[in-house]
Amino acid sequence: MLHVVLVEPEIPPNTGNIARLCLAAGARLHLVEPLGFSLEEKALRRAGMDYWEQCDVKVWPSLDALQADAGDARFFYFTTKASRIYWDERFQDGDHLVFGRETRGLPESLLAANGDRCVTIPMQENARSLNLATSAGIALYEAMRQLARP
Numbered sequence: 001m002l003h004v005v006l007v008e009p010e011i012p013p014n015t016g017n018i019a020r021l022c023l024a025a026g027a028r029l030h031l032v033e034p035l036g037f038s039l040e041e042k043a044l045r046r047a048g049m050d051y052w053e054q055c056d057v058k059v060w061p062s063l064d065a066l067q068a069d070a071g072d073a074r075f076f077y078f079t080t081k082a083s084r085i086y087w088d089e090r091f092q093d094g095d096h097l098v099f100g101r102e103t104r105g106l107p108e109s110l111l112a113a114n115g116d117r118c119v120t121i122p123m124q125e126n127a128r129s130l131n132l133a134t135s136a137g138i139a140l141y142e143a144m145r146q147l148a149r150p
């Protein structure tokens with residue numbers, strides 16, 4: 001199974017869309033607190049449609065807590081600040097695809113400590129970043145495409 005990790009997500013419709021994405025893709029969604037909304041938020045449920053109750057969602061007090069539970073699993077950090085392109089990575093079953101908060105992205109310290117696991121989705125120079133849910137969709141389906149390879 002593939003895993004999508006949202007670190008401190010802030011905007012309910014983004015998380016709702018990603019929950020729906022993960023359900024469709026058969027992936028698990030991990031939410032790292034603090035969240036910028038309540039899990040009861042109407043906008044979250046609306047974006048996740050009536051699928052929310054079926055989604056495989058886990059909430060963690062910190063990324064450290066998730067990583068301690070994940071054992072040897074690999075974590076890939078999606079950021080605008082890396083040079084390695086995500087499609088050059090070779091994803092494996094059990095990989096965790098990590099995304100940052102909408103306003104600030106992933107912490108610099110986390111990126112610095114995991115430089116060899118930071119990847120980017122290429123953009124034109126005049127684009128600052130992609131939407132969080134768009135990024136998660138691109139990344140998750142590339143990982144799925146690779147895993148489906150004979």
Ligand SMILES: C[S@@+](CC[C@H](N)C(=O)[O-])C[C@H]1O[C@@H](n2cnc3c(N)ncnc32)[C@H](O)[C@@H]1O
Nearest residue numbers: 078079099100104105106120121129130132135
């Ligand atoms: C709206 S963006 C955050 C923007 C923030 N100002 C920054 O520069 O990181 C939210 C998250 O989407 C993901 N993201 C957005 N665009 C991306 C890109 N081109 N490559 C990789 N990840 C991206 C990252 O995980 C990012 O933390």
